[in-house]
Amino acid sequence: MQNERVSDAVRLSDYRTALATPGAAGPVIAAIFGRLPIAMVGISLLLYTQRQTGSFASAGLVSGAELIGVALGSVAQGRIVDRFGPTRPLLIISTLFGLLAGLIVVAIENRLPVPVLVGIALAVGLTQPQVGSASRALWQRLLPRGPARTAAYSYEAISMEVFFILGPGLAGLFVTAPWGGTGLAIGVASLVIGSVAFALTRTVRQWGSREVPLAKSGLLGAFRMPAMRTVTLAAFGFGLVIGFIEVAVPGAASQAGHPAVGGLLLSLWSISSVLFGVLYGMRPWPRPLYLRLPVLLGGFALLGALLAIPTTLVGLGVVMVVVGTLITPQSTAHSLAIEAVAPPGAAAEAFGWIITSVTLGLAIGQSISGTVVEEAGPSTAFLVASVAGLAVAFLVWLLRHSVRTAAEASQAQAPATAATETA
Structure with missing residues (x-):
């Protein structure tokens, strides 16, 4: 494990x-357009549906179906x-x-029954191009293992955070346009243009079919590996805590009589995440990757409990900045762990499992948090988020040696893999 250290x-x-x-410039630029709508499409769909139907319940079902589609x-x-x-x-x-x-726009405009909207939204999510998975997997082909590839993964995590900041704000801006579907249309157009441009770059076109045979693994694919399940569990806990907080913070703002401030408060932790993510990458801790997963998740959950302390929105904003410091470090750790434990030839699928796990965590956290906020208030939701995150972190801690074993095996096979990639 010395090389990892x-x-x-x-x-x-x-x-x-x-x-x-x-070879990196073209895919990186194209991926910017493919990632920009990542937090914009779902929210725009939610706001558009609510504006046309007048029902938040119906809009929530439609946007939830789209989120489930993305996860699958x-x-x-x-x-x-x-x-x-x-x-x-x-x-x-x-x-x-x-x-x-385009079909769901027609369906919404014609106010088709909610079950029809939900079915189409599920299909929209299923086909939403996953440029992020392909982009992260591409770095394995462009760079050897080492600090530069780690920096590339950190860049991927940071860029995601930037778009998570921009996406909701743009969706909220475009919903005020004369046509309620403006934000959805712009998000879809950006995603399609970015995905097509990414796919047609010379570097990506040179990525042919699988060069490393993958053993038959059934429906679970890379998820069959214990280490992969551990990493995805950590990603699930990460999404779970975020999901709780993303609902509880706007709830606190509404409770204080300033509902419009909720989005601003959420943007604060993304800003600190980007800034601290760069600094953390220079001296990550804990050094062993298999320990980093549970420790970072546990630390994130503990910081989340601090959100229950402030009695003013200003104080809540200050704590959000503190909590956000551990977002990008976790995203980067997930990418490094996937690189260390994923089966050869299954990098994009492995990164897809991370997206699925985080998305499911977000969906579950948001749905439970909404109920907790209504029944017991935002402060209780923050505490529940902390307890849930700590519980998942404890499970990851118990399973940590699966990551260590897989990483050691991967390091032992590194010379042969490098020779295959070079050939």
Whole structure:
């Protein structure tokens, strides 16, 4: 494990090295447009549906179905990309996504029954192009293991945070346009353009079909591995805590009589996440990756409990900045862990499992938090989020040695893998 201990600390120059790698510029620029709507499509769909139907309950069912579709589709898309390369799958999926997005606009405009809207929304989520999984997997082909690749994964996590800041704000801005579907249309267009551009870059087109045979693994694929299940459990806990807080913070703002401040408060932790994520990458702790997963999740859950203390929105904002410091470090740790434990030739699928786990955690956390906020108040929801996160962190701690064993096996096979990649 010595290589792991010294190779995952990065300097600012490592970010420059990663982004300046030959062949990286095109996919990186295209992925920006493909990622921008990541937190925009679902929220725009929610606001658009509510505006047309006048029902938050119906809008919640529709947006929830889209979220479930994303969770299910990310793994399937990742497996297809691993098998055939990204270009053809992304082009086909982007076309289907655009057509289905147009279909749901027609359905909403014509006020079709909610079950019909839910079914179409599920299909929209299933076909939402997963540029993020393909982009993260691409770095394994562009960079050798070491600080530059770690910096690339950190960049991926940071860029996601930036778009999580921009997405909800843009959705809220466009919902005020004369046509309620403006935000959804712009988000879909950006995602399709980014996905197609990413798929057609020379670097991505050179990523052919699977070069490393993958043993038959049935429906679970990479998830059959104990270490993969441990990493996805950590990602689930991460999403669970965020889901609780994303509902409880706006609830606290509404309770204080300033509902419009809720979105601003949520943006504060994303800002601190980006800033601290860069600093944390220079000297990550704990050093062993298999310990980093439960410790970071547990620390995040404990910080979440601090949100129950403030009695003013200003105080809540200050604590949100503190809590946000452990968001990007966790996202980066998940990427590093996936690299260490994923089966050869299954990188995109493995990253898809992370997206699925975080998305399911978000959905469950948001649904439970809404009930807790209504019945017991935001402070209780923050405490429940902390307890839930600590419980999952404890389970990850109990399973930590599965990650250590898989990482050691991966390091032992690294020379052979490097030779295959070079050939």
